[in-house]
Amino acid sequence: MKKALIVLYMLIFSAIFVGCAGKGFVLAHFDAAMITNEDKPRETHIEELSATIQVPASPNVDNFNFPNWQKIFVDIITHLEAEIAMNNITTNNNNYINEGYIEEEEKSFVGHIAITFDDGPHPTLTPILLDALYARDVRATFFLLGMEVDRHPHIVARMYEEGHLIGNHSFGHPFFTRISRQGIIDEIYRTNRSIEAITGTVPTTLRPPYGARNTAVLEVAREMDMSVVLWSVDPRDWSFRNAALVRDHIVDHAVDGSVVLLHDIHESSIEAAIMAIDILIEQGFAFVTVEELFEINTMTMQAGEIYRSIYHSVGGTQ
Ligand code: ZN
Secondary structure, three states: OHHHHHHHHHHHHHHHHHHHHHOOOOOOOOOHHHHOOOOOOHHHHHHHHHHHOOOOOOOOHHHOOHHHHHHHHHHHHHHHHHHHHHHHHHHHHHHHHOHHHHHHHHOOOOEEEEEEEEOOOOOOHHHHHHHHHHHHOOOOEEEEOHHHHHHOHHHHHHHHHOOOEEEEOOOOOOOHHHOOHHHHHHHHHHHHHHHHHHHOOOOOEEOOHHHOOOHHHHHHHHHOOOEEEOOOEOOOHHHHOOHHHHHHHHHHHOOOOEEEEEEOOOHHHHHHHHHHHHHHHHHOEEEEOHHHHHHHOOOOOOOOOEEOOOOOOOOOOO
16 A cells, blocks of 8 residues: 555656646655655645755746645645545455455554553542553553542552553642742652552653643753653543544544543543544554653653653753
8 A cells, every 4th residue: 555655656746747847847856755654644745745846946936836836735635545545445345355364454553652641540430441451452651640649559559560651740730830849849759659659660751730841840850860741642631521522633643653641530531542542553553651652763761851752852841
C-alpha cells in the first residue's frame, strides 16, 4: 500500500512538473520520502508539499500563484485519499479469499502511543480501567495525586504490579505557578514518598497540575531528578464528559509518538479510553508507557526538561 502511494505521488508530481515546465516554470526538487508518510495529518501533507515548491527560476515570477498551488495540493491529496479508500475496499474483499494473509497485513504495526491518566487513583473507576488495560495487555502512565495515593494504596500497588508507569501529579493539585518554591518542593516530595512507600520506586516523571510551570518549577524538577511530562493530544475529557466525542478526538489526533492526556476520575473518560485503545490497536498502534515511548525513539529523558511527544522539542518553559 505504501509503495502504491509513493508511485501515485511520483506520477502526479511528474505531471505537475511537465505542466510547470510548459509554462516556463521550474519546479524545485521535492523529497518523496518526506511526503509519503501516511501517518501524517492531511494539513501536514499540504504544508510540506507547499514548502517543497521553491520560487521558480523563471522571469515570470508574478505568474506563479502560490495559493493556487495549495488548492492543487488539496485536490491531489483528495484524489489520493479516494485511491487509498478504493484500495482498502479491494483489500477487504480479498479478505474472503485469503483471510489469514490479509489479516496479518491489515494489522501491521504503525506506531507507538503513550496514554496517560491524571488525578487518580479513583476508588471505583481506576480498577475498571486497570481491568480493561490488563485484558488488552496495554501499559499506561498514571500521574497520581499524593492525596489519593494515601487513600487508595492498594490500587497504586496494583498499577505497579501490572507494569504501568507511575508519575507524580503533586499532592493536592495546586497551581505550581501560584505557590512558593518551597511549596512546589513539598508537593512533589510528599507524593514521591507516598508512592515510594508502596512501590519501592521513586517516580522520575512529573506532570504539574494544569500543566502550569515556570522557571522555578523546572529548576525544582531538575534538582529532584524529574522530567516534566505534558501531552500532545488533549481531548478535554474533563470538560466534555462525552465518551464518543473524546474517543473520536483521540483516534483523529493520535499519531506515532503521541502522548494522550486523560483523567481516570470520570466514567466517560474511561469509556472513551477503552474504545480509542481498541480502535488504535486495530489500526496497528501499540501502547507503551511515557518512559518507553521516548526510549524507543532513542530520546533520553532529562531531569528538568519538558516532554510533550517525540515531535516536540524539549527545554524552555513553554
Ligand atoms: Zn490534574
